[in-house]
Amino acid sequence: MGRVTEQISEDSDLVVRMAGVTVRRGRTSLVRGIDWSVELDERWVVLGPNGAGKTTLLRLAGAELHPTTGTVHVLGEKLGRTDVFELRPRIGLCSAALAARVPPEEKVSDVVVSAGYGVIGRWREQYDSMDIGRAEELLAALGIKHLADRLFGTLSEGERKRTLIARALMTDPEMLLLDEPAAGLDLGGREDLVARLSEFALDPDAPAMVLVTHHVEEIPPGFTHALLLREGGVVAQGLISDVITAENLSATFGQDLELDRFGDRFFARRRTGAVATEG
Numbered sequence: 001m002g003r004v005t006e007q008i009s010e011d012s013d014l015v016v017r018m019a020g021v022t023v024r025r026g027r028t029s030l031v032r033g034i035d036w037s038v039e040l041d042e043r044w045v046v047l048g049p050n051g052a053g054k055t056t057l058l059r060l061a062g063a064e065l066h067p068t069t070g071t072v073h074v075l076g077e078k079l080g081r082t083d084v085f086e087l088r089p090r091i092g093l094c095s096a097a098l099a100a101r102v103p104p105e106e107k108v109s110d111v112v113v114s115a116g117y118g119v120i121g122r123w124r125e126q127y128d129s130m131d132i133g134r135a136e137e138l139l140a141a142l143g144i145k146h147l148a149d150r151l152f153g154t155l156s157e158g159e160r161k162r163t164l165i166a167r168a169l170m171t172d173p174e175m176l177l178l179d180e181p182a183a184g185l186d187l188g189g190r191e192d193l194v195a196r197l198s199e200f201a202l203d204p205d206a207p208a209m210v211l212v213t214h215h216v217e218e219i220p221p222g223f224t225h226a227l228l229l230r231e232g233g234v235v236a237q238g239l240i241s242d243v244i245t246a247e248n249l250s251a252t253f254g255q256d257l258e259l260d261r262f263g264d265r266f267f268a269r270r271r272t273g274a275v276a277t278e279g
């Protein structure tokens with residue numbers, strides 16, 4: 001027999017639930033003691049310095065990684081007791097690792113539409129017309145419809161990111177995971193992406209979202225919650241307005257940081273004359 005599933009009826013609005021989660025490799029803990037829940041209508045940002053464990057956390061949420069200790073439930077299914085190959089199509093993932101697997105000679109429209117078939121790049125000579133229509137809509141929503149016939153390898157970094165977000169949305173996922181979507185974008189590209197992600201975040205029909213970033217400037221308005229990570233442990237988590245503070249950011253990044261808030265946007269910098277503090 002293969003598949004045993006565990007439904008969590010009392011927590012049906014939870015798309016992610018982690019309890020006491022640690023991931024170890026050898027003597028290193030990539031993340032440790034994580035207790036974290038994401039509800040259907042929440043949009044989370046996971047923030048922390050290089051090596052803090054952000055991608056590890058996202059891979060747990062994406063059912064790509066199992067915890068060494070503790071329990072992880074994703075979309076009501078307990079990892080280790082469910083078939084992750086049935087779970088993954090319900091999750092939209094956009095990451096540098098995925099981008100690296102897209103063949104450069106793939107047409108942009110094929111990169112998007114093939115997500116519906118669980119493969120990367122061209123698979124069939126003919127796709128279903130409804131799928132092609134949906135891929136076109138998503139490319140339009142991300143402002144890159146005009147690139148549908150271009151080859152993925154000829155796109156700029158920002159255009160690739162948008163293509164992969166369109167792909168991640170193709171299967172109408174219940175949860176969207178974005179690992180550093182603004183990395184490598186210029187100022188205009190970042191601002192454009194932040195605005196588009198903000199539109200998604202404010203759409204009540206959009207899936208739950210988790211966005212990993214190093215920069216508070218990249219938090220799209222409409223995101224509701226934040227989790228700050230340092231050296232694999234949670235520094236703070238909860239509502240963005242409670243968590244994104246100069247004090248919490250300073251503890252997370254080991255620097256004395258100042259924070260400005262303009263409307264729903266945040267901007268951080270090192271306090272003048274301050275030096276880095278030891279972890």
Ligand SMILES: Nc1ncnc2c1ncn2[C@@H]1O[C@H](COP(=O)(O)OP(=O)(O)OP(=O)(O)O)[C@@H](O)[C@H]1O
Nearest residue numbers: 025028029030048049050051052053054055056057
């Ligand atoms: N297989 C492994 N064996 C040992 N250490 C690992 C392994 N995989 C990851 N690590 C370490 O675990 C830590 C967390 O990695 P992770 O990629 O989750 O961090 P991150 O916060 O996403 O970092 P970045 O912002 O640089 O992408 C890093 O210090 C990394 O070097």
